[in-house]
Amino acid sequence: MFSPLWSDHPATRRAKLTALVIELVRANKRLLVVGRDHHTTDEVLGAIARAMRGAGLQFKSLLSRYELPAQSDVAGLALQDLGFETQMNRFYAKSRADKATLRRKYDRFRELSPLLAFKAEKQRDLDEVKLLEWRLLTQVSDLQGKIKDINATLAEYEALTIWKRLSMQAVGKNVGSLNEYRSIYEQSVQTILAELEVAKRRIEALSPEAAIPKDIRPEYHELKDEIKKLGGTKKIRELLAAEEGTNRQAFLQTKRVVATTAARVVSDPLFARVRFDVLIADEAPFIPAPFLLSAAGLVRERIVLFGDPRDIPEAKAWRPAWASPIGRK
Incomplete structure (x- = not known):
């Protein structure tokens, strides 16, 4: 669609131009704005930037001056920050820095993963040994309780009635058998105490191996969550293996x-x-008309011309070839 928006008042033309740009940007359109020379291109760039800022749009990320601006600033806006080369160099410098940071985080994640796996294995071993220790202590406690009961029974044996003694003997509990039981229990206690000593030494050896510094686990989980958000370790490897060279076309298409x-x-x-x-x-x-035609060949939807129609004959930029002195020969 071809839309000439003529006006003989420069301020009116500029206001219409900036309003149209904001409307199209909000409609998610990509715009090519061309000027007659560097000075006027800088001026229209500054006007668009001010209008976008006033409309609450992030003009620094949306707007780009393809050539190096001829003016350092327009109405207080630093045009150098909008230069394509400056923006591209900053973007790829940040991209390389982000990639280096990502590589450090990924390397740290790979360093912590086997470490924590080793710690987890040692913790399982430690838990098993502690469970064994608890069981052995329980057995010792039970045996010591039985020994205590036997000692109490032997101490009171002489004072028991004959009928009580006979009932105890009927179930195999006499002085001789009680002493034998006590001896067996005491030997069992000594055996278990020896096993407990081994378990305690094993616990002492495993405890530092299973111990995790308090700051490592949060760091690991933070790295793990970040890698998961980025698509997992496979995606991270692909990102790190990607080429780091600058791509002018790809960056231009982001504007x-x-x-x-x-x-x-x-x-x-x-x-x-x-x-x-x-x-x-x-x-x-x-x-010049050939320049406009070349630019028009790059757009898909709409061509908008701003200017004063009275300038057309004076500028002579659209004069056909037959109207030129060369064309009349």
Whole structure:
């Protein structure tokens, strides 16, 4: 769609242009804004940036000046920050820094994973030995209780009635058998105490091996969660193995609004490989028709020309070849 928006008042044209840019950006369109020269391109860039900032849009991430700005600032806005090369270098520098950080985190995760697996295995061994220790202590306690009961019975044996003694003897509990039981229990206690000593030494050896510094586990879980959010270890390996070189075309396509001179669109081969939704030509009567046609070939939906129609004959940028002195020969 072709839309000439003419006006003989520069401020009115500029206001309409910036309003249209904001409308199209909010509609998720990609715009190519071309100017007649570097000065006017910087001016329209500054106007768009101010309007986007006033509309609450992140103009620094959406807007890019493809060539190096001729002016350092316009109305208090640092145009250097909007330069394509500056933005691209910052982006890829940050990307490389982020990648280096990711690599350090992934290496740390790989370092902690086997360590914590080893600690977990030792903790299982430690738990088993502690369970064995508890069982042995329980057995010792039971045996010592039985020995205590035998000692109490032997101490009271002489004072028992004859009928009580006879009933005890009927179930095999006489002085001789009680002494034998006590001896067996005491030997069992000594055997278990020896096993307990072995268990305690094993616990002393396993405890430091199973111990995890209090800051390592939170660090590991934080790294694990971050890696999971990024798609898992396989995805991380793919990201780390990806090429780190800069890609001008890919970065240019991330920008919603690209401002440049019409001459640069014709001369730079990069523009032949990218497409936009809308072309906006500022001061269109002063842009040579071949340049406008080249820029128009890069858009899919709409072409918008801004300017003063009275400038068309004066600028002579759209004069057909037959009207030129060369064309009349």
